[in-house]
Amino acid sequence: MQAKRILLIIGGGIAAYKSLELIRLIAKAGGSTTPVLTGAAREFVTPLSAAALSGNRVHEALFDLTDEAEMGHIELSRAADLVVVAPATADLMARMAQGRADDLASTLLLATDTPILIAPAMNLRMWLHPATQRNLAVLRGDGVAVVGPNEGDMACGEHGPGRMAEPAEILAAIEARLADPARPPHLVLPGEAVPGPLAGKRVLVTSGPTHEPIDPVRYIANRSSGAQGTAVAAALRDLGAEVRFVTGPADTPPPEGVTVIPVESAAEMLAAVEKALPVDAAVFAAAVADWRVASASSSKIKKDGGGPPALALAENPDILKTVSHLADGRRPSLVVGFAAETDDVVTLATAKRLRKGCDWIVANDVRPETGIMGGAENAVTLITADGAETWPRAPKAEVARRLAARIAAAFAPAMEADR
Template identity: 60%
Template sequence: MTKRVLLIIGGGIAAYKSLFLIRVLAKRGIQSRVILTRGGREFVTPLSAGGLSGDKVYTDLWDLTDEAEMGHIELSRSADLVVVAPATANMLAKAAQGLASDLATTTLLATDKRVLFAPAMNVRMWEHPATQRNIQTLRKDGCLFVGPDSGAMACGEFGDGRMAEPEMIAEAIETALKGVTHIDGIKPDMPLAGKRVLVTAGPTREPLDPVRYLSNHSSGKQGFAIAKSMAELGADVTLVAGPVNLPSPLGVTRIDVETADEMLQATEAALPSDVFISVAAVADWRPAARADKKVKKAKLQGGLPPLELVENPDILKTLCQKTSDRPTLIIGFAAETNDVIEHAKAKRLRKGCDWIVANDVSGDVMGGDHNRMIIVTETGETEWPRLTKQESADKLAQSIADYFKA
């Protein structure tokens, strides 16, 4: 079933990002209907918002035609979620006090749906006690928040107040549409609440010289999806990520690394943890020596340069063999191209982990959006159908929650 959001675009320079947000949501299968405030119309036009959303844009509480076609009460309840982006200091103040002076604020007061705010304002306005009081009031009323980010602003100042990027807002919207209410620290009882989870994701890069490296085709998508699913079940998640071009999942602490050695150091530093999920495709070998300068082809004698390799640390095995701080549940991944289950069983015993997630990567798994998981444990194998990587991650997270509940 298609999900719909009612997007209220406030009056701030960040309003242009809301146009990108509409496109990002559309790519995720989420439809947008837009209310454009008077201030918002100073930065973007109804034509732009309407063209991107494919729907009528609403602007005026006193428009007789709009009220006849869809009254503001029905409009306020026509979507699955109300999103305010950018949410200006003025909008937050009116919403916190329950004022209804225009179509946007009347809609916020009349809606029976959850409201997600993406604040955007000058750093001093954000830090002002009045704004912080208004935010606390809205939080107590059950409203959700994403952002703001820290950085340079249009006014020339630097600090908190930049509206979150469209991809991050879209992540928060998807999370809220699932019924999750722990965005921005509002955490109900969740099956993994209180559990610390450590996830590795993506490839590693082992430098040959300043411009060349050894690596693999891992995109990091599966590991990032698992981190997201675990956070949505209430876990405190640390994600150690190799070099990938993916946005951080909402509510997840991310540590970026490049080499296998760096990934091991970051992983050990993140202990203790209740769960360790080793999804990263760590390079098995690295060059024995790294050139300080780019190796020039013209200077090589006899064609190809000699390449001596040494073995990288085995992160999964290292954590499995710990005598202290060993996570209660350690899950490895076995990316295989043949004899998948047999290789996975052998790897589970060889590494000493509790579960192995086996998958056949001979097709489009590495870099693709789908996966077919086989969960190998001491008691047997459970085979799941081909699913999206996020659906696979959700099933794995629920299995982990069931493990701790048993």
């Protein structure tokens, strides 16, 4: 994303306000945005706000004499690394599918040879209408990538598909599209089969807590729900990867379309991970218990008035470190660990990456007041050999999509060389 140029066409819908946040996220990721507003978009956001956030001039009129003396609409359409339409209204999608060129936005879209990504947003009836679905099929056939729409509450009061994808989701799709411009991200309607940038890659994901038995009815565990690991597996699947999903007894059900390998304890998880190898990448999102009872009782331990039993603890196997140090070609090309910390998050996670020998660490602050462990959102810092990159707090599905896009970007050069 560093130094990449995005031409952002903002359509006229209530979701246009989200595009301002998208501009901010692109800048934070190291890219630059040139905004284009349709006439209807001005009813929802102002050119001044888009210009202030992007640091660039906002373009609106097709017949700008200064620009058109130099064929400005041609230059605008081809100077970018990616054209993004967000929100892509039903009208904008129709004009794109028809090849219209009656305003600046549609002319830019027709004149460009740059990859295009759209984020549809409209009333659910408009989205489900056969005309919109025909237009969507045409655009997909033309190589246009699509992110969203999501299902949820609409500004009109209805509920269903049609909400524009959240800015963090769109950013993840942008990163995936830039990583592999020849292939659109696999964010499609149910039943469609579009190869994603991770097609042909096998990825292992661990998730959930482990339960370390004390006796037949009690165990040592933690508060992990498995939601983040499940979201990561789904996001990698959506980018075309073959996912092997090793999960402890999580609250969150496993995603469809992946190979599910259920386990209970850390020892079982290690055995399942080793059996699932070889893979191209491994993401260790499971919250594995550090300790187990050295000798679990085969019968329920009873209170007998003599005080609590003495439980001798033994250290569990270090799954992340074990896989990171595999030899003989068994180590995945990319090993990603997770670090749940309550103090000095980045410092401790950076040290953990070096100690474990993995390539990346996804670190998060799990103090109770953050609500992250067991919650619906996450706020993470991605730590690599190049440093630490803090991402904005977002739903765990969005964090997963962004991580999956980064994994796809890491494999993009090698996959291009194989073609």
